[in-house]
Structures are given as C-alpha cells and as structure tokens.
Amino acid sequence: MRLDLSSQDIEFQQEVRAFLRDKLSPELAAAGRLATSVFIEPEFTLPWQRILHERGWVAPHWPKEYGGTGWTEMQRYIFASECARAGAPGLAPMGLGMVGPCIIGYGTPEQKAHYLPRILSGEDYWCQGYSEPGSGSDLASLQLRAVSDGDDYVLNGTKIWTTHAHHANKMFCLVRTDPEAKAQKGITFLLLDMSIPGIKVDPIITLAGEHELNQVFFDDVRVPRSGRLGEENDGWSVAKYLLEFERSGGSSAGLEAGLGRLQRYVTGLGCPDLMRLAADLGTRVEAIKGTEQRILSAVSSGKPPGPAASMLKIQRTELMQAVDELGVLASGMYGGVQQLEAVHPLGNVAPIGPAELVTAMPRYLNNRAGSIYGGSNEVQRNIIAKGVLGL
CATH class of the missing domain: 2.40.110.10 (Butyryl-CoA Dehydrogenase, subunit A, domain 2)
Known part of the structure; x- marks a missing residue:
C-alpha cells in the first residue's frame, strides 16, 4: 500500500494536529512520554479517552455503525502516527482493542x-x-x-x-x-x-x-x-478471534516515535556503534509498516487478520525489545538506577541521569514479557507454519 498522502490526507493530518495541540494537555503528554509499558494508569488514559469519545475518535477500527470513525486505512495510520508523535497516552487495549471487536463479532x-x-465512553x-x-x-x-x-x-x-x-x-x-x-x-x-x-x-x-x-x-x-x-x-473460537485483534492491534507509530527520540539522543552522544544500531532499528520499523497496512486492509473489508497477525506480533514485540536494549545501552551507568517517582507524570521528581532515558530500564524489564503475552512468539511461529506454509 502506498503511503503517499493525498490532498485529503494532508487536510486530515492538519485537522488531527490541530486537535492534539488544542486538547492534549502537558500532563497527558507526559503520561504518554513516560509510559513504561503498553498499559498506562487509568488516571491518565480515561480523561484522554473521554476527550476522544466526545470528538467521535475513540475507536477508529470499529465499524461506523457501532461508534467507529469510518476512516480509511490511511487516515487511521495518520491518526495513530500523529498521536504517537505528540506523546498522547495509549488507551487501555482490553476494551476498545480486544473485547469490543469480539462483542461486535459474536455478541447478541x-x-x-x-x-x-460503555466501552466507548470508558464507563x-x-x-x-x-x-x-x-x-x-x-x-x-x-x-x-x-x-x-x-x-x-x-x-x-x-x-x-x-x-x-x-x-x-x-x-x-x-x-x-x-x-x-x-x-x-x-x-x-x-x-x-x-x-x-x-x-x-x-x-x-x-x-x-x-x-x-x-x-x-x-x-x-x-x-x-x-x-x-x-x-x-x-x-475457543471466540478467543482465537479476539487474539487475532490482540496480536494485530496497535501501531508501529509509538515504536517509531520512541525510537526517534532515542536516535536523537545517541546522535548527540556521537557514538558510531549506537548510531548504527539505531539506524538498523529504523529500517525494521519501516518494514513493519507494510505488514500493518496489509492487515488494516483485510480488517476494513470485513476479514479477520488471520496468520498475518502472528507475523506482526512477532515483528513488533521483538523490535520493541531491541529498542529497549538500545535504550539501556545508551543509559550507561544510569540504567541500573530505580527511580519510580521520576517516571510518574505528576511526581515532580528530577531524574538521576539523562531525562530522555529515565524510562529505559523499566521499559526493558516490563517489555521482556512482550514476546510471551498474547501467545508466545514460538507459538506464533507454529501458527504461521501451519496457516501459511501448510506444515
């Protein structure tokens, strides 16, 4: 799928940016920037969810008749990318991203x-x-x-x-x-x-x-x-359907934004080895975008993600862990300092070491589970072997 923006896409992108400038408070942006896992405390996610719900933008991937936006795949991609770049906190995925689509598919x-x-509103x-x-x-x-x-x-x-x-x-x-x-x-x-x-x-x-x-x-x-x-x-049929959304849900936009901040930091350090690692990770992000677009196209036409969801789950989680490892390397001696107060958006505690890397170690520790939850990556490879290769 081409990622070139049409004039309509550019207009939509400007609309999203204006909305984020107007509605994303510094506190909410800090919560997104300081997130140490895919789950952020509801004291930050729920206010942001209510803001999005009021605008009608809280469930871009849901069918329009159930409260979705009716956006194209490109518009959804633009929205996710702009939210990630602005540091918007990711919404809790269990309702909007997982059981919601499952209720749409199987519910009475x-x-x-x-x-x-009640899922849309955050109630x-x-x-x-x-x-x-x-x-x-x-x-x-x-x-x-x-x-x-x-x-x-x-x-x-x-x-x-x-x-x-x-x-x-x-x-x-x-x-x-x-x-x-x-x-x-x-x-x-x-x-x-x-x-x-x-x-x-x-x-x-x-x-x-x-x-x-x-x-x-x-x-x-x-x-x-x-x-x-x-x-x-x-x-089990319902669970498999839901797991496909768990594995295919989300976007590489958050990874791309986080990696971008890390690339700027290591460039400032002037370390060729770290700069090379960051560049390699950037190439992997670009590869993931293509897989995401194929899955979005399938889902938008009413098809389940299928085995491609397992492929994407492997790619995303292993890249996420590689980005975390680079962050710990760049942290040097500060990586081992536990400072939970400094990663809380309202903690008002100055970090020890570079502020850009205060979340590096907790993210590394939390995200080791990424290749296990949602079905381990070894299981995903078995699904691919059976569903794609017929083994």
Whole structure:
C-alpha cells in the first residue's frame, strides 16, 4: 500500500494536529512520554479517552455503525502516527482493542447495546482472564471451572498475570465448562462483573517495581448465563478471534516515535556503534509498516487478520525489545538506577541521569514479557507454519 498522502490526507493530518495541540494537555503528554509499558494508569488514559469519545475518535477500527470513525486505512495510520508523535497516552487495549471487536463479532443485539457504548465512553474498564498458573501459552489447558447452575455459571479457580485487574470493573474470561471434552472443545467465553462476591484480586509487583499485574481468585462466583459470549463450549473460537485483534492491534507509530527520540539522543552522544544500531532499528520499523497496512486492509473489508497477525506480533514485540536494549545501552551507568517517582507524570521528581532515558530500564524489564503475552512468539511461529506454509 502506498503511503503517499493525498490532498485529503494532508487536510486530515492538519485537522488531527490541530486537535492534539488544542486538547492534549502537558500532563497527558507526559503520561504518554513516560509510559513504561503498553498499559498506562487509568488516571491518565480515561480523561484522554473521554476527550476522544466526545470528538467521535475513540475507536477508529470499529465499524461506523457501532461508534467507529469510518476512516480509511490511511487516515487511521495518520491518526495513530500523529498521536504517537505528540506523546498522547495509549488507551487501555482490553476494551476498545480486544473485547469490543469480539462483542461486535459474536455478541447478541442485547450484549452489543449494553456493552459497546460503555466501552466507548470508558464507563467499563476491562481486564482479561486468560492465563492461569501452568496455562499461559498453552492456554487450552486452562482449568478455571464453571459449572452450570440454573441461570448462572458457578466459577472456581484462578487467573494470573491479569493486567490492571485492580482497576477493572469488568473481565472477559475463559472458563472450563466441559472437563471431559478435548481441551479446546470444553471452553466457554464469559463477560463478568468484577464486583461479584467471591472474586479476590492479589497484586503481583513486576521486576520494574510497578503494580500492573495481578492474580485473581474465584470462590463460588456466580456469573449470569447472559454474560456468555458465543455458544457454550465454543469459547475457543471466540478467543482465537479476539487474539487475532490482540496480536494485530496497535501501531508501529509509538515504536517509531520512541525510537526517534532515542536516535536523537545517541546522535548527540556521537557514538558510531549506537548510531548504527539505531539506524538498523529504523529500517525494521519501516518494514513493519507494510505488514500493518496489509492487515488494516483485510480488517476494513470485513476479514479477520488471520496468520498475518502472528507475523506482526512477532515483528513488533521483538523490535520493541531491541529498542529497549538500545535504550539501556545508551543509559550507561544510569540504567541500573530505580527511580519510580521520576517516571510518574505528576511526581515532580528530577531524574538521576539523562531525562530522555529515565524510562529505559523499566521499559526493558516490563517489555521482556512482550514476546510471551498474547501467545508466545514460538507459538506464533507454529501458527504461521501451519496457516501459511501448510506444515
């Protein structure tokens, strides 16, 4: 796909830039610039989501009839690029980027009418109940039990690595409804309220010292059957559809913007080895753009992303980690200094060492999981081997 801008695209680009100049406050821009992972605290993402929702720009990839923008692939690319360059905080992906498209694809009219407007507005903040102890990349081995009891399912078990469960009021969850069936055949997809009695959320502190992850325990939790998305025991089909959006969602624009700041810093250092590494990473960013455009074209015509989503997931996460490694190298002796207060947008604490690299080490530590979450990159290569090469 050609990336040359037409006169209409240039006009749209100017509209987006004017909107960002007018609406993106310094505090919100700082939250985007100081982000140490793809998840930013809702105290910053939700105000920005409300601003975008008021403009009608909060869900560019959704169909227009459900609250999307009706933009072309190029307009979506321009919007993502300009937001990244301006430092806008990325929105929480679980609702808008993952379960929202899944509800559009599998939800009943009643589910769509109830959930979709609340996702757009940010009234519902979602977390993902997928991984369990011993069931991560091998997700089909999950054991969280859901027993049918009248109009409810009764849940017992646990989920782990549940990002922002301590903030969420909703969860989309995979449960085992038929323990006798083959692994993928006995799974059901549920939408549930985090305030239901019997749910307990315990924090997991990351290597970077941040509270982003949690373990969630279910003790006789009653979930109404009306929260089931898709058919009973067919949740694996729903989950695969959702994972394609998880793996293909997002944009290289954030990587490009972050790498651009890093390139300017290493150029100032005058270190030829670091400058060469930065240039190589820039070439990889350009290669990823082509894959993104192919996927956007497929999704806009009503097709799921397919195996290309796995290709893009590998490319993005491995490049993200390479950029992080370059940041740590450029940090030198300051890379090992833990300074959580300095990466908080409202912390008002001066960093030790170069301000441009204050997030280098926490990003490096947090993003090591990038090649694991959403299905490990080894699993993605198996999907490609089967779906593309027929192996």
